[in-house]
Amino acid sequence: MKMMNLNQAKFKEIQKKIDTVIIPIGTIEAHGEHLPLGTDVLIPEGLVEKIETKMGEKVLIAPTVNYGHVWTLAAYPGSINISTEVLMQYVCEIGQAFVKAGFKNIVLLNGHGGNIPALTTAGERIADLDVQVITFNWWIDFKNEILQICEGQGHAGEDETSAALAVAEEYCDMSLAKENNRQLIANIKRKNIGLLSYQYGLSGEATKGSKEKGEKILESVADRIMEILEQIWKDEIIV
């Protein structure tokens, strides 16, 4: 059930029936030379597309938060940075507005690593209103599943390239896909360090990405998210 397509009467109806809202959150950022700037938006949207198809009226799909926090790759063309503070406040207020509208499970489906600190704090503040906030960072939370399909992971690397090919092949140019296996010796922050560590705006082996792997990744991640939601609805939250 996509909120963007509902009128207010239909929204009022589903408010009574649905207590879970999924908010996809991405960013606009360079993704190697071969993937679109909107990769981190397109992949969560691909996931909610699958979830909506299978779960129908069990979840409300909120409009996507398109902009996010970009620091490491801010120097690359097409990276648009929103500060962690502003993103935190923005997501927090969106979540709180859904709580006010009666939703009890606020799901933050994140596509971008730089958003994590903002989403952690936003999640805590929303949860303080006595609701549940479930945050999925798909490439981290489902790493085990992904590594059964791909050899490696990375920013615009094998896994993300594959997922991007599955959702938006027309915007990917695999003739520009490269490899970058540089690693910093520690978590070093320095202005424009991404130009050094994320050569080409990339980490990992983009050349190994394929649409077939991407379709398997999306299927597997969407299935896991749905399984977890079903457990949460039964309040089976401990493994």
Ligand SMILES: [Zn+2]
């Ligand atoms: Zn990404």
